[in-house]
Amino acid sequence: MASSLELQAMRWAIALSAHGLGSTSPNPPVGCVILDAESRPIGEGYHARKGEAHAEGNALLAAGPAAQGGTAVVTLEPCNHVGRAPACRQLLVDAGIARVVIALLDPTSRGEGGVNELRKAGVSVETDVLAEEAMLVLGQWRTALALSRPVLTWVYTELSEGRTGAIKRVPSARELLLTADAVLDADGNLGEATPHSHGTGTILLPPDPFQLERHELLKALHMGGVRHLLLDGGLDLAAPFLADGLVDHVVAYIPDRGPSSPPASPGGELMLPEGFHLTGVNRIPRYVRVSATSRDETRPRTTGSRTRRHA
Numbered sequence: 001m002a003s004s005l006e007l008q009a010m011r012w013a014i015a016l017s018a019h020g021l022g023s024t025s026p027n028p029p030v031g032c033v034i035l036d037a038e039s040r041p042i043g044e045g046y047h048a049r050k051g052e053a054h055a056e057g058n059a060l061l062a063a064g065p066a067a068q069g070g071t072a073v074v075t076l077e078p079c080n081h082v083g084r085a086p087a088c089r090q091l092l093v094d095a096g097i098a099r100v101v102i103a104l105l106d107p108t109s110r111g112e113g114g115v116n117e118l119r120k121a122g123v124s125v126e127t128d129v130l131a132e133e134a135m136l137v138l139g140q141w142r143t144a145l146a147l148s149r150p151v152l153t154w155v156y157t158e159l160s161e162g163r164t165g166a167i168k169r170v171p172s173a174r175e176l177l178l179t180a181d182a183v184l185d186a187d188g189n190l191g192e193a194t195p196h197s198h199g200t201g202t203i204l205l206p207p208d209p210f211q212l213e214r215h216e217l218l219k220a221l222h223m224g225g226v227r228h229l230l231l232d233g234g235l236d237l238a239a240p241f242l243a244d245g246l247v248d249h250v251v252a253y254i255p256d257r258g259p260s261s262p263p264a265s266p267g268g269e270l271m272l273p274e275g276f277h278l279t280g281v282n283r284i285p286r287y288v289r290v291s292a293t294s295r296d297e298t299r300p301r302t303t304g305s306r307t308r309r310h311a
């Protein structure tokens with residue numbers, strides 16, 4: 001059973017992992033905290049982008065030799081393959097880590113998986129620790145893998161006369177762009193949500209998105225490394241994706257208004273689409289931001305078993 005210090009470290013690792021949202025795809029956003037043999041935090045790290053060190057490597061680097069006999073607390077199972085970075089389970093063994101505490105198993109893990117290899121090397125391993133909380137950050141990556149398409153978030157604001165439109169002019173909406181890989185607008189412009197965030201050549205986007213049928217477009221985006229796509233525009237842009245059941249989340253920015261007004265959107269265009277339930281309602285400068293979902297991504301449905309898939 002995880003100790004209270006390990007649980008505290010796991011929550012911190014989950015928080016750290018979110019620094020990778022919007023830049024790690026097609027890799028997962030992972031966080032790691034190293035505790036020394038007396039359970040004191042001595043190093044922390046996260047995965048920033050594909051081709052760079054994994055969370056465990058970054059945390060071990062920060063911890064240095066004091067990691068010997070310590071514990072690695074990590075949000076995703078340490079990897080079991082030598083890719084662009086060395087296998088994390090080997091890095092942990094080489095650093096003399098005695099115990100590894102993991103939130104979620106990696107459905108893309110190669111071979112027998114990092115957990116089995118760590119156990120074979122005599123390391124004590126505990127899995128499924130705060131798995132549901134870890135899904136707050138890893139959920140979109142896991143869902144995109146399960147669906148073989150990016151998770152889709154439709155974002156819109158109110159333009160004049162109750163019409164919906166793009167959020168480009170909403171300054172606080174920038175935070176959403178930071179967490180997505182790519183953004184598509186109603187004119188067919190498709191680009192990295194934060195330019196250059198994934199590094200050169202990691203995300204490949206089809207040049208003429210509206211030439212592709214919607215499922216084909218999403219398949220091409222998935223193949224190109226996109227795990228979270230924003231649809232930034234009005235109902236005209238979102239309606240066909242909604243009709244095909246392809247929209248997973250909606251974020252609406254409702255401008256401040258007086259306390260009594262006729263319906264801003266008599267046709268209901270501003271209202272959330274049918275079948276979406278609220279996950280957040282926040283007052284932000286000049287807007288109320290409404291978040292809703294058609295699925296619950298925080299439930300770790302497959303932590304106990306693996307479906308072999310490649311990220």
Ligand SMILES: Nc1nc(O)c(N)c(N[C@@H]2O[C@H](COP(=O)(O)O)[C@@H](O)[C@H]2O)n1
Nearest residue numbers: 030047054055077078079083084085311
């Ligand atoms: N445990 C763990 N920590 C990280 O920081 C990670 N990025 C991963 N990712 C796993 O490794 C695969 C990517 O490997 P490369 O970086 O491309 O070599 C990815 O599919 C995950 O399984 N895991």
